[in-house]
Amino acid sequence: xKNASNPGxxxxxxxxxxxxxxxxxxxxxxxxxxxxxGDATGGATGGATGGNAxxxxxxxxxxxxNTVQVGATIDVGDRLIxxxxxxxxxxxxxxxxxxxxxxxxxxxLTTEISAGAGPDVYSGDMIWPAQFxxxxxxxxxxDYLSDDYFDTFAxxxxxxxxxxxxxxxxxxxxxxxxxxxxxxxxxxxxxxVPKTWDELIEASNTIVAAGDAKYGYVFQAASYExxxxxxxxLLADTKAKVLNDAGDASSLDSAEGVAALELMKKLVDSxxxxxxxxxxxxxxxxxxxxxxEAVFMRNWxxxxxxxxxxESSKVVGKVGIAPMPGVDGIGYSSTGGWGxxxxxxxxxxxxxxxxxxxxxxxxxxxxxxxxxxxxxxxxSARNDPAAAENNPVxxxxxxxxxxxxxxxxPVYPAVSEALYTNMNAAMTGSVTPADAIKAASQQIDTxxxxxxx
Amino acid sequence: MVIAAVTGFPLIFAVVMSVSNVKVGGGGFDFSGxxxxxxxxxxxxxxxxxxxxxxxxxTVVTVLAELVLxxxxxxxxxxxGASRGWMLGLLLIPWSxxxxxxxxxxxxxxxAGYGVASWALTLVGFxxxxxxxxxxxxxxxxxxxxxxKTTPFVAIIALAGLVSIPKELYxxxxxxxxxxxxxxxxxxxxxxxxALLTAVLFRVLQAFGLFDLPFVLTGGGPGSSTTSLAMLxxxxxxxxxxxxxxxxxxxxxxxxxxLGCLAFTRVxxxxxxxxxx
Numbered sequence: 001x002k003n004a005s006n007p008g009x010x011x012x013x014x015x016x017x018x019x020x021x022x023x024x025x026x027x028x029x030x031x032x033x034x035x036x037x038g039d040a041t042g043g044a045t046g047g048a049t050g051g052n053a054x055x056x057x058x059x060x061x062x063x064x065x066n067t068v069q070v071g072a073t074i075d076v077g078d079r080l081i082x083x084x085x086x087x088x089x090x091x092x093x094x095x096x097x098x099x100x101x102x103x104x105x106x107x108x109l110t111t112e113i114s115a116g117a118g119p120d121v122y123s124g125d126m127i128w129p130a131q132f133x134x135x136x137x138x139x140x141x142x143d144y145l146s147d148d149y150f151d152t153f154a155x156x157x158x159x160x161x162x163x164x165x166x167x168x169x170x171x172x173x174x175x176x177x178x179x180x181x182x183x184x185x186x187x188x189x190x191x192x193v194p195k196t197w198d199e200l201i202e203a204s205n206t207i208v209a210a211g212d213a214k215y216g217y218v219f220q221a222a223s224y225e226x227x228x229x230x231x232x233x234l235l236a237d238t239k240a241k242v243l244n245d246a247g248d249a250s251s252l253d254s255a256e257g258v259a260a261l262e263l264m265k266k267l268v269d270s271x272x273x274x275x276x277x278x279x280x281x282x283x284x285x286x287x288x289x290x291x292x293e294a295v296f297m298r299n300w301x302x303x304x305x306x307x308x309x310x311e312s313s314k315v316v317g318k319v320g321i322a323p324m325p326g327v328d329g330i331g332y333s334s335t336g337g338w339g340x341x342x343x344x345x346x347x348x349x350x351x352x353x354x355x356x357x358x359x360x361x362x363x364x365x366x367x368x369x370x371x372x373x374x375x376x377x378x379x380s381a382r383n384d385p386a387a388a389e390n391n392p393v394x395x396x397x398x399x400x401x402x403x404x405x406x407x408x409x410p411v412y413p414a415v416s417e418a419l420y421t422n423m424n425a426a427m428t429g430s431v432t433p434a435d436a437i438k439a440a441s442q443q444i445d446t447x448x449x450x451x452x453x
Numbered sequence: 454m455v456i457a458a459v460t461g462f463p464l465i466f467a468v469v470m471s472v473s474n475v476k477v478g479g480g481g482f483d484f485s486g487x488x489x490x491x492x493x494x495x496x497x498x499x500x501x502x503x504x505x506x507x508x509x510x511x512t513v514v515t516v517l518a519e520l521v522l523x524x525x526x527x528x529x530x531x532x533x534g535a536s537r538g539w540m541l542g543l544l545l546i547p548w549s550x551x552x553x554x555x556x557x558x559x560x561x562x563x564x565a566g567y568g569v570a571s572w573a574l575t576l577v578g579f580x581x582x583x584x585x586x587x588x589x590x591x592x593x594x595x596x597x598x599x600x601x602k603t604t605p606f607v608a609i610i611a612l613a614g615l616v617s618i619p620k621e622l623y624x625x626x627x628x629x630x631x632x633x634x635x636x637x638x639x640x641x642x643x644x645x646x647x648a649l650l651t652a653v654l655f656r657v658l659q660a661f662g663l664f665d666l667p668f669v670l671t672g673g674g675p676g677s678s679t680t681s682l683a684m685l686x687x688x689x690x691x692x693x694x695x696x697x698x699x700x701x702x703x704x705x706x707x708x709x710x711x712l713g714c715l716a717f718t719r720v721x722x723x724x725x726x727x728x729x730x
Contacts (some may be wrong), residue, residue: 107691114482135694136476214566223674276565278586278675288566413692417677425676428586453498453689453698 057350058090064098064119066105066338068372076372083367084358091351098122102225113137113343120346121355123172126160126337127225127407127416133163134410139344140166144353152360152378160404161339169339170356171377173302173368176333176400177233177324178393180289180297180307184318185212193322197263200296200325204272207295216272218285219298221264221427226281227420228405229334230298233324234260236332236403242419243406248448252419253441261426261433263327268427278427290315298324300336301393305373321392323400332403337377369394414447470700482696491701500677501702504685505709511592511681512660515599519656520649522600523607528641530608531615541609548605556669559598563670570594585671588678595666595679603659607652614648615641650721654714661710682706 065077081093096119098105106128112118114137124132132138142150143166150158153171161169179200181193185207194200204216220226235242240256243249267273276284282299286306289297290313304321307313324331340356342349358364365381368374373391376382388394406415418440426436446452471491473484495501530540547555562570565583574582585591618641626636664683667673673680673688680688682702690699 103692107687110691110694131694137694222672223676224672274565274583275581276583276586279565279583279671284564293566411693413688413694417688417692421674421677424674425678428583428588428675430588430676430678452494453500453685453693453695453702 056088056090057348057354059348059351060092060094061120061346061348061351061355062094062096063355064096064109064122065340066098066123067100068368068374076368076374079367079371080359080364083364084355087358088351088354091354093355110135110137113345116345118343118345120343120348120352122341122343123338124169124341126157126169126171126174126335126339127405127412128341129161129168129339130163130408130410131412132341133166133168136344137341138168139342139346139349140168141170141342141353141356142167144342144349145170145357149357152380154377154379154382156335156402156404157377160335160407163408163410169341170360171337171339172359173374174335174337174377175300175302175375176335176397176402177229177298178301178333178396178400179322179324180299180303181320181322182207182213182292182295182315182318183320185295188212193320194296194325195330196325196328197267197331201267201270201272204295205270208271213293213295215274215288215294217267217296217298218273218280218288218294219267219277220280220282220285221277221424222279222281222284223421223424224281225416225420227423228416229336231260231264231419231423232403232405233298233332233334234264236401237326238263242415242444243409243448247406247409250441250444250448252444253438257437257441258434261423261437264423265426265433275428278424289319301375302373304391304393321396323396330399330401333400335402335404337375409448411447411450414453415444418443418447467700467703470696471704473697475696475700491697492705494698495701495705500680500685501682503677504680504682507592507679508661508663508682511596511599511663512657515596515603515660516653516656518596518600519604519607520653522604523652524611524645524649526604526608527611527615530612541612544605544608546605547602548609550602552602552665553669555602556598556666559594559666560670563594586675588675591671591675591679595663595670598666598670599660599663603656607649607656610648610652611645614645618644646721650718653721654718657714657717658710661706661713 063077063081065080068076075095077095081095084093085091099108102125105124109118109122109124114135124138129138133140145167150167154174157171157174158167161167161171179194186193186203189203189206189210189212191203191206192199194203200217207213208216220230232242235252235257238256238259240254240260241251244251268275268277282303285294285297285299286303288294289299290307292314301321307319308316310316324333326332340359342352342356346352360378362378362380362384365376365378366384366386369376369381369384369387369391370389373393375394375397376387381387382394382397406412409415422431422436422440422443425431425439426433431439443452469484470482472487472489474486474488474490476483476485526544530537530544533540550558562568563584565571565581565586568584570584571582574584582590584594622640622644623636626640631639662683663681664687667679667681667684671679673684683706686699686702686706689695689702693699
């Protein structure tokens, strides 16, 4: 674990930061920078202490961002830091390596931050705001940034980052569930891109029966967070609701809820999907699809690059991407994505905020869209033709119907666990969909009441 | 002193955490109250009861299998002459692999579609088996991976015990016309019992803390059928950020395994002792 070395280093950094921060604070309030400073560093001693007090925030901050690479050359974090340091020569950003697994990132951040340390700015899953806010692991960005800033984002994103009236995360990039398909095979059999599940099942069975692919439709139904993503798409499709409107009880145990799980099971029972989807995460599905063994795949749009990479894919140039199918007509796409969070322990809040603002500026968002195929979060970059160019994921975006996971509760991880473990149990056939939904619903109620594990 | 502090602090911290209302926060942990609520939450939870049953079952089966196989391997290796060193080296390979890495290897073995084990099962008539997609076979798969990795450890400890048995005893037994089987039960086994006790205790402690194998191979699934106590504690603490109940799981697990080991040591001593007498 590379992160194990962080606390020590960031402690040294911290001392340096403390000096720099007080200088920075003084000038922000002095020259009225466009960063509303709010109660910024709270009790930090003000007073101009340095000669650089005329230039804006300065000093060193640490940034722990998840890795996005194209062709294993440069990481998006390094590229952003390079651009940022050119624009803000007084601030130095040190990139901290993070684990490559979301849950491990969360546990690393939790231990670091609750021990009073951790990176100044970190990237985190967009389902974290409620949990992190409730646990005091993230500082409210809305204390430092104005509504004008939050208005630059695409609709819906800021609501997802809000907990009890405060915004805790600046959306960095989004990603959605999509249907990847083999355009060459559909054409060969004279089939349209399926818009409904029935069409998808039929097309899968036709093409597999002809021996053109081993599997029809591969998706993620393993016992993990991604299983919840796949599941909420179908739940939205059958008009089931996970939580009631107040968000304090489960409303899953309904005919609609059972219908969603039965539909998911039907994908396997009809022969369209292999039984092994119950063990599939993103990589297993991608391996089969990129290996030319599956006709259809549900996966994140961000994997388009992998599927179109000669080194990892046998189906380059033969694939297309579309909105998810539904019960009747286009279905729902889970929204995923990452945002930037501010560590409440940060001693250089102004520099940290400047970095967050920069990463979500049109300029940086266009860079990440064009160079790293990441879907921008700010409207200006989303509407820029340069972002959509060479990015078919952006091109289908207008047709996509989005569905968020029920993440506005601090116990979301337990809610999600109830969803994916019971979904998975039903997919393996050990319980019926109706029993799985009942069990999930009870576990969600237990989680919301705080009475159980 | 330093060692005591390094060992003691996390232990005491966990115990304190398990009996407090814990709040995480930017400024550190905030403890309040003295409460048994955390333990109540844990003991009343069906998830915990399942994890306890699963972990216990897993420990008993894997440790027994490793004990039997380990002793058999040790008996064979002991008879090898010059090649014993090589054999030992080979034996140590699985044991020396980091579990996360060996688990990743097993993931390929078990993978549906292209895994060797799945392929082998299709040969004997299973149609497209999904080894990790069924509770029973997933548990069995974890056990096989565990036995593969840790049998060498038991074998080597048993071997150390075997080598220390004086040759004269075997010669005397032969003169007395004792059968091989009888010799094994009356001489070999009693004389390696303390070596075996050590091996078993080490294995029980490790197996009861089962974490990395299911973490890599199944993620606790299918459903939550391979969620061990350690995984449940980890999820409770670091995914759900519920430190109080998480610490209660850790503390109760430690108590259970300690009591289990103590009980086992007594029974084992009495058993083998009575055989001797």
